[in-house]
Amino acid sequence: MNTFSEAALESARLLLGLDSHLLAIVALSLEVSIAAALCASVIGLPIGAMIAVRRFPGRQFIVVVLNALMGLPPVVAGLVVYLLLSRAGPLGGYGILFTPAAMIIAQTVLVLPIIAALTRQSIEDAWRDYEEQLKSLGVTPSRAALTLLWDCRFSLLTAVLAGFGRAVAEVGAVMMVGGNIDGVTRVMTTTIALETSKGDLPLALGLGAILLLLVLTLNALVLAIRDFAERRYG
Amino acid sequence: MLPLRLEGVHFSAGGNTLLGVIDAAFETGSRTVILGPNGAGKSLLLRICHGLIAPSSGRVVWAGTGRQAMVFQRPVMLRRSALRNITYALSLAGVPGVQRDARAMEALERVGLAGVARRAARVLSGGEQQRLALARAWALAPQVLFLDEPTANLDPGATRQIEAVIDEFDAAGTKIIMTTHSLGQARRMGDEVMFIHHGQVAERAPVKQFFEAPASEEARSFIKGEMPW
Numbered sequence: 001m002n003t004f005s006e007a008a009l010e011s012a013r014l015l016l017g018l019d020s021h022l023l024a025i026v027a028l029s030l031e032v033s034i035a036a037a038l039c040a041s042v043i044g045l046p047i048g049a050m051i052a053v054r055r056f057p058g059r060q061f062i063v064v065v066l067n068a069l070m071g072l073p074p075v076v077a078g079l080v081v082y083l084l085l086s087r088a089g090p091l092g093g094y095g096i097l098f099t100p101a102a103m104i105i106a107q108t109v110l111v112l113p114i115i116a117a118l119t120r121q122s123i124e125d126a127w128r129d130y131e132e133q134l135k136s137l138g139v140t141p142s143r144a145a146l147t148l149l150w151d152c153r154f155s156l157l158t159a160v161l162a163g164f165g166r167a168v169a170e171v172g173a174v175m176m177v178g179g180n181i182d183g184v185t186r187v188m189t190t191t192i193a194l195e196t197s198k199g200d201l202p203l204a205l206g207l208g209a210i211l212l213l214l215v216l217t218l219n220a221l222v223l224a225i226r227d228f229a230e231r232r233y234g
Numbered sequence: 235m236l237p238l239r240l241e242g243v244h245f246s247a248g249g250n251t252l253l254g255v256i257d258a259a260f261e262t263g264s265r266t267v268i269l270g271p272n273g274a275g276k277s278l279l280l281r282i283c284h285g286l287i288a289p290s291s292g293r294v295v296w297a298g299t300g301r302q303a304m305v306f307q308r309p310v311m312l313r314r315s316a317l318r319n320i321t322y323a324l325s326l327a328g329v330p331g332v333q334r335d336a337r338a339m340e341a342l343e344r345v346g347l348a349g350v351a352r353r354a355a356r357v358l359s360g361g362e363q364q365r366l367a368l369a370r371a372w373a374l375a376p377q378v379l380f381l382d383e384p385t386a387n388l389d390p391g392a393t394r395q396i397e398a399v400i401d402e403f404d405a406a407g408t409k410i411i412m413t414t415h416s417l418g419q420a421r422r423m424g425d426e427v428m429f430i431h432h433g434q435v436a437e438r439a440p441v442k443q444f445f446e447a448p449a450s451e452e453a454r455s456f457i458k459g460e461m462p463w
Contacts (some may be wrong), residue, residue, distance in 0.1 A: 132286055133309075136286060136306075137323045137326045137327070138326050138327065143326070147312065147322075151314075153313075232357075233313040233314070233354045234313070234355075234357040
């Protein structure tokens with residue numbers, strides 16, 4: 001219990017003190033994970049929607065693989081991206097290993113299946129209701145996918161949020177491809193892992209509290225948007 | 235584009251025959267009401283005519299090309315304004331962008347919904363949404379309009395409004411093919427009745443003749459309300 005009360009004090013001190021070093025870590029965490037969630041959304045939303053409205057051979061297999069990849073361990077995503085970006089790897093020439101760019105790529109790989117799979121499910125459920133009407137109006141599959149993405153935009157926020165939540169909370173992938181370099185690639189989760197191993201439990205827990213607070217705020221915001229949209233558009 | 239011909243149309247699923255074999259033609263001019271109990275295959279027949287479902291065997295043949303539209307029992311509206319729901323349909327139909335708003339407004343006025351053009355379609359009442367669905371069809375200026383029990387979920391007042399709009403389609407020269415299980419609606423809205431029972435056309439006759447002197451045993455019991463539905 002003592003550690004927790006110390007942690008509460010520590011996180012309050014960290015928050016109130018607005019330590020610039022800490023702010024930089026929090027900012028990088030948000031920057032990397034938001035960028036990853038956005039990249040994964042740009043790719044994953046259309047993929048999920050297309051799978052939802054099209055019927056093609058092997059579709060069931062792709063759905064199963066996509067759903068399974070939602071459980072992709074972050075260290076495995078990190079390892080794959082590490083191998084691609086390392087000196088000897090196919091993308092080694094860009095020299096972005098151990099930079100925030102590499103972390104964004106690793107988290108995008110991690111989060112893409114989550115966003116694509118959840119989008120596929122949402123859009124497929126909506127398509128069941130819309131299919132006859134839209135087909136009657138002469139819609140093409142690509143147009144149907146676009147229409148449904150727009151019509152489900154508020155419920156898809158949850159899919160994007162799930163992706164962001166996964167990204168900001170994971171430590172394995174950013175650790176492997178970022179290297180937890182102080183001032184360069186150190187984010188909240190890698191700091192927590194580091195401080196824990198150094199024995200500074202209050203600081204680690206305090207950071208954890210801030211992380212939770214951020215995620216909580218963001219979720220509340222998205223819920224408020226959804227509520228508003230529900231009342232406005234039905 | 236009429237007549238629409240069904241040639242040996244048959245539909246089965248999982249080894250059960252749900253429809254047919256049906257040979258029939260729909261001519262221009264008269265309003266056809268497809269009447270029958272729930273589960274008789276009316277909706278399925280309508281969807282096959284409209285091209286939403288392919289028959290297991292047989293052919294659906296149109297005499298020419300032209301526009302057709304369908305209004306469903308439960309209207310499906312997109313999460314956008316009433317007006318934008320119509321312009322969306324016009325855009326899918328290839329109507330140039332500059333004409334869409336005017337055509338959509340004209341259609342909304344036609345069904346008495348011009349006042350809610352900017353309101354979100356999904357927050358409208360059930361009756362208003364169904365009128366919006368009719369406005370969406372109206373804007374497309376179809377030569378044939380299919381309606382699948384368009385008033386099944388509505389109260390008498392809303393039903394009257396819907397039927398009035400359907401009459402306008404008829405007056406404008408659109409061929410009406412609608413399903414219903416309501417005898418009153420069949421009397422009011424039909425010129426001819428196609429009575430479906432267990433997936434078969436049990437009888438087809440002008441509306442007066444159908445109600446005064448039904449030829450088939452099934453139609454007789456249905457009209458007398460003896461069938462348990």
